[in-house]
Ligand SMILES: Nc1ncnc2c1ncn2[C@@H]1O[C@H](COP(=O)(O)OP(=O)(O)O)[C@@H](O)[C@H]1O
């Protein structure tokens with residue numbers, strides 16, 4: 001328990017330094033765009049695939065429940081709301097956590113165990129500015145975009161089911177989807193991926209930077225980063241949802 | 248001799264998760280000295296060097312670098328002091344994503360207080376790499392070089408800014424004896440030609456012996472036995488670490504005379 005609190009304290013310390021670093025020079029823009037490319041473009045195929053399928057599956061599942069109330073025409077509404085509020089942000093974040101919290105932790109972790117991090121500090125570069133900040137900014141920019149894409153593809157996937165299997169018209173589906181959405185949903189759908197991005201990048205950096213014990217240690221940090229980031233995604237999700245439900 | 252203090256520890260302890268990696272360590276290294284730190288694996292040698300550079304914070308005691316108290320100095324205030332220290336890391340610490348040229352240029356380009364004009368970077372990198380006889384490797388990346396060559400690049404990078412103090416962490420660890428001797432010859436050369444104060448960590452007794460008794464002959468480009476009065480023989484001090492504690496400190500005669508079974512393991516026999 002004490003260990004847990006100490007770890008959290010170290011994490012918050014890193015987070016504090018990372019946020020202050022956003023406004024400090026130098027800005028390594030090249031590293032930032034490389035990271036945006038690795039995280040954004042690299043995750044694009046899997047996010048598109050999973051986004052579409054989640055909409056398809058949801059439309060199928062919901063249509064059964066809705067048909068018992070004779071409300072199949074509401075499919076678009078249900079799919080849009082669930083995707084934009086919950087499924088889109090959480091699924092995308094979990095995918096990116098699996099790919100990139102681990103990628104960040106293993107990359108920084110191997111630099112740590114080969115003393116490249118120490119070398120950086122010894123030779124005049126602050127690793128918070130050079131390594132943490134570009135990853136934090138890149139993930140925070142890219143994850144909301146990926147989420148919007150997943151949301152859209154999911155709704156489109158739901159449309160395929162609605163159109164071909166539930167015999168809804170295009171305008172029935174899209175109008176109900178569009179009209180169901182409120183600003184609250186959109187805001188929630190954008191705040192969540194932003195917070196998830198902060199967690200994914202900082203947890204990855206945190207476990208990377210505290211790696212010890214050679215190659216084995218890198219493996220351990222990588223796993224820890226994914227597990228911890230995923231848990232935090234759900235914890236934050238509950239809190240944010242709670243806040244928006246009460247708005 | 249009352250030359251300036253370069254590194255000074257006052258009752259320094261370092262704790263990792265409840266274990267003491269350094270336990271009440273005090274010593275003072277002065278400009279012009281050669282300091283050899285011996286000790287078994289895990290005795291805290293690497294941690295000691297990192298504390299000296301402010302890379303690891305002590306949990307107790309005070310650390311002085313060039314007479315500045317760095318114990319609680321902020322990271323960004325440490326950078327200008329660190330620019331006066333060269334360091335060779337045990338694990339190499341070369342950036343795998345950069346070429347050899349970029350690696351050696353790194354301190355010249357990134358240390359704000361060095362202020363090396365852009366057009367001087369390449370000539371200085373070339374010079375540093377020629378010093379370690381690797382002038383032809385500029386465009387390679389570290390993974391293309393052998394372990395011994397990577398060490399030599401590390402030595403070039405440690406010396407490129409011509410710092411007054413250079414820390415060598417286990418320069419011969421994991422190398423075959425012949426390559427290890429080449430590396431040690433470079434350490435002697437760097438000490439005698441660049442006139443630096445070296446602090447060398449090693450587990451090989453013969454590395455210390457070489458530094459204490461040999462010097463660089465520029466004319467013949469090799470190490471030779473130092474005559475009495477050379478700084479090697481006059482100003483080499485040994486320290487022996489055991490489980491975080493400093494168990495011996497003194498010149499070669501005292502080391503050879505030590506009756507402590509652990510300390511005498513680090514005395515070079517039959518020379
Ligand atoms: N970052 C760290 N976290 C936890 N323990 C560490 C860390 N660095 C070193 N240690 C521990 O400190 C002790 C001394 O290590 P080190 O200085 O690397 O020994 P060596 O004399 O072989 O260079 C070892 O027991 C090591 O496990």
Ligand SMILES: [Mg+2]
Pocket residue numbers: 292293294337416417
């Ligand atoms: Mg070591």
